[in-house]
Amino acid sequence: MDWRDLSLGAELGRALPVPLLVDNDLRSSTTAELLFGMGSDHDDFLVLGIGVVLERRVQRGANGFSGEFGHLPVDPAGPRCNCGNGGCLQALVGQTALLERARRAGVGLGSRDGLAELIDAAEGGERAVLTILEEAGELLGRSVAGVVNVLAIKAIKVIGESHVLWPFLGPAFTAAAVAETIEPLRDLEITVSPWRDTEHARGAACLLLARSEAITRP
């Protein structure tokens, strides 16, 4: 929306007669995972691509910017990212980047919903598309292994609108992530869950529930 320097929570708080919590949609889903998903088996896990849970706490970091995997600097010669830097992970393997690469490789994608056509091409076994997705999966896996090694994580959950590409990204992702993970962490658990728009609402509700210590620390 091109909003900058806007204190959204404070502004909404003035306009609405109820207490208010503001967070990123996927990070809110990480809270839902802590309460009702991954948190039942794990104290430390990642939710791709934004959530970091350590010792049963969803990490927020300075200004709430924790977990921005997409801006891992990967290739100094890579395409410009929407953050202004060059060669961030998401500028290489994000949905827009994948569609752009496919178009440059001569894959016929319509302008309206290129993603559906990309998936069709992959399902049809189109070699150029499969290679693009495999390379993206491998790069993503290598990058995430770096995060796993830094934070000592044993479990990753893949959620979000891009999970539809996972059948094509997943095998290369898993192989690279496991190969680049240090030995004590190598029994990494990777799970993928389908995304529904109701997940946004579930995440938002869980932000409130997580205020209760009784729920977050059983």
Ligand SMILES: [Zn+2]
């Ligand atoms: Zn970036």
